[in-house]
Amino acid sequence: MVHGAEVSDVTPARRPILKEGHNCWRIARARRAAVLIDGADYYARLEKVLRRARKSIIIVGWDFDAGISLLPEQPDAPKLGDFLRALVEENPELRVRVLVWSVAVLHAPGAPLPLLLGAPWEEHPRIQVRLDREHPLYGAHHQKVVCVDDTVAFVGGMDLTIRRWDTAEHRATHALRKGPDGVPYPPVHDVQMVVEGEAALVVADTARERWRRAIREDIPPVTAVHDLWPEDLPPDFTDTAVAVVRTLASWRGLPEVTEGMTLTFDALAAAQRSIYMEAQYFSAPGVGDLLTELLSRPEGPEIVVIVRKVFTSKMEGFVMGGNQWRLVQRLLRADRHGRFGAYYPVVQQGGEDCPITVHSKIIIVDDDFVRVGSSNINNRSTALDTELDLAVEVEDDARRRTVAALRDKLIAEHLDSTPQTVREAFEAEGSLLCTIEKLSCNGRCLRKVADLGDLPTTPVFGTWLLDPKRPFFLFPRKKD
Numbered sequence: 001m002v003h004g005a006e007v008s009d010v011t012p013a014r015r016p017i018l019k020e021g022h023n024c025w026r027i028a029r030a031r032r033a034a035v036l037i038d039g040a041d042y043y044a045r046l047e048k049v050l051r052r053a054r055k056s057i058i059i060v061g062w063d064f065d066a067g068i069s070l071l072p073e074q075p076d077a078p079k080l081g082d083f084l085r086a087l088v089e090e091n092p093e094l095r096v097r098v099l100v101w102s103v104a105v106l107h108a109p110g111a112p113l114p115l116l117l118g119a120p121w122e123e124h125p126r127i128q129v130r131l132d133r134e135h136p137l138y139g140a141h142h143q144k145v146v147c148v149d150d151t152v153a154f155v156g157g158m159d160l161t162i163r164r165w166d167t168a169e170h171r172a173t174h175a176l177r178k179g180p181d182g183v184p185y186p187p188v189h190d191v192q193m194v195v196e197g198e199a200a201l202v203v204a205d206t207a208r209e210r211w212r213r214a215i216r217e218d219i220p221p222v223t224a225v226h227d228l229w230p231e232d233l234p235p236d237f238t239d240t241a242v243a244v245v246r247t248l249a250s251w252r253g254l255p256e257v258t259e260g261m262t263l264t265f266d267a268l269a270a271a272q273r274s275i276y277m278e279a280q281y282f283s284a285p286g287v288g289d290l291l292t293e294l295l296s297r298p299e300g301p302e303i304v305v306i307v308r309k310v311f312t313s314k315m316e317g318f319v320m321g322g323n324q325w326r327l328v329q330r331l332l333r334a335d336r337h338g339r340f341g342a343y344y345p346v347v348q349q350g351g352e353d354c355p356i357t358v359h360s361k362i363i364i365v366d367d368d369f370v371r372v373g374s375s376n377i378n379n380r381s382t383a384l385d386t387e388l389d390l391a392v393e394v395e396d397d398a399r400r401r402t403v404a405a406l407r408d409k410l411i412a413e414h415l416d417s418t419p420q421t422v423r424e425a426f427e428a429e430g431s432l433l434c435t436i437e438k439l440s441c442n443g444r445c446l447r448k449v450a451d452l453g454d455l456p457t458t459p460v461f462g463t464w465l466l467d468p469k470r471p472f473f474l475f476p477r478k479k480d
Helices: 039-051 080-090 112-117 198-215 259-270 285-296 314-334 397-414 419-429 432-439
Strands: 026-037 056-061 095-101 127-132 145-148 152-156 191-196 237-248 274-279 302-306 340-349 352-355 361-365 369-373 387-393 445-448
Touching (some): 026 039, 026 397, 039 080, 039 152, 056 198, 080 095, 080 127, 127 198, 145 198, 152 198, 152 369, 152 387, 191 198, 191 369, 198 237, 198 387, 237 259, 237 397, 259 285, 259 387, 285 302, 285 314, 302 432, 314 340, 340 432, 361 397, 397 432, 419 432
Parallel strands (some): 056 095, 095 127, 274 302, 302 340
Antiparallel strands (some): 026 237, 056 145, 145 152, 152 191, 237 387, 274 361, 340 352, 340 445, 361 369, 369 387
16 A cells, blocks of 8 residues: 555545535535644634624524633634624624524533523524424434634534534643633643635535525525634645535424435545544444445555543443444454554543544545544434534645645644654554554554453344434424
C-alpha cells in the first residue's frame, strides 16, 4: 500500500459513491468548506460567524444550553443566550430561532428548566426558542445544525450545550472544561463541518423544513451579500461539491428517509485501500455484516475504527457499549488477513489511562471520500432518529491530498503527534494499522481494543427495544 495521490494512477477507477436522490438529498457547490476538530475550534469559529449575522440565525439541535460560553478562555465572554440577545438588539433585522428536541428536557445534559419555562435572554420578539415534539415514540431529533444568513452552515456531532467544549490537547484535567455549574467533565473529541455558499443554503432549507414540521410556521429564505467566513479559517476545500444527507423517520404519514445509512453502506462497500471511522456508537449489525465480508477477502481495505471506552450511563453502556464490544469482537474474529483495528483514545493522568470521550461521527474512505455529521453507526440512525450529514467526494489529486491530510490530522491528534509525522510513518509502513502501532506511546495515544475471547458476537438481548431501526408505531399525518 502506498499513500494518497500516489495510488491514484494504479488503483482501478470506481463508480462515484454519491448519488443524488439515493444516498443523499442534494449535491450543491460550496464556495469554501472546512472540517473543525474539537469543540474549542468549532465554538471559536462559530462565534465569529454569529457576530456577523444580520438577518437569520437558525439553531437546530438534540440539546441546547444558553448558559455555556463559546469562548470560555475569555473571562469576560458572555454566555451564549446573552450573546444571542445582544446580537438581536444590535441588528434590527436579525431573527434567532432555536429548535430543540422535546425530550432533551429529560434526557440531555443541558439545563431543562430554561427550555421548559423560558429565560430572560429569550424575552425578545425576534427570538424564538421552541421544543420539537414531532418525532415518533423513542425517536430523537439528533441533528446538530447552525445556519447563519443562509450563507454559512455548521453540521456535525456537536450541540451547543454542556460537555462538548475541549481543546485538541485533551488534557486529563482542564480548568476551563466545566459546565455552567462549575462541575468538570472528562476530555471529549468531536468533529463539525462548516460550508459556505449554495451548500449552506441547502442546509438552511433542511432546517427550515424541520421548523415547519415542528412549529407549523414557515421561515422565509434570506439574501445576504456580506462575507461571514472567519478570516482565520483556511478552507480545506474550495469550489467543491457537498452532499447533504438526511435521515427521517416515517411519521404522521410522511415517508422515511434513509439516505444516511444508505450512504454508510455505499461508502464502505466502495473502499479499496482504507476505511477510517470515528464513532460515538459503533454497533449496527448490518454494518458488521458488510465489514465482515470485506475482511474475508484476500485483498481489501484496511479498517480502522476509533471508539469510546466509557459510556455516560449504565443503560447506554449495557446496550450501546455491549453491542459495540460484541461487534468489535466479531470483526476481530473475521480478520483473517490482519486488516482490522479498533482503538480508543486515552491521555495519561498520574500514570493511569484517562479515556477520552469519542463523540465524533466521521467516515473517510480511501483518499476520496469524507462524511461528517450526526449519524451514528447504530440501528437508531437508520430511520428512527432525525440526522443530518455532509459528504465530500473528490476526483483530483489535489483534493485527495486534502482528504488524506484530514485523516493524518485526526490520527496525529490521537497519537500526540503531528500530521507530517503520521504521513511519513504511513509512507514508510504502507499501512494505517502499522502507523498507529508505531507511533503509539504511553502519553496521549490509542489503545487497541483487546480480543475478549468468549464474548458473544450477537446483539445484546433487548436491542430491538432499546436500539430499534424504525418507529414502533406510525401515526396519521396532521394537516398542514
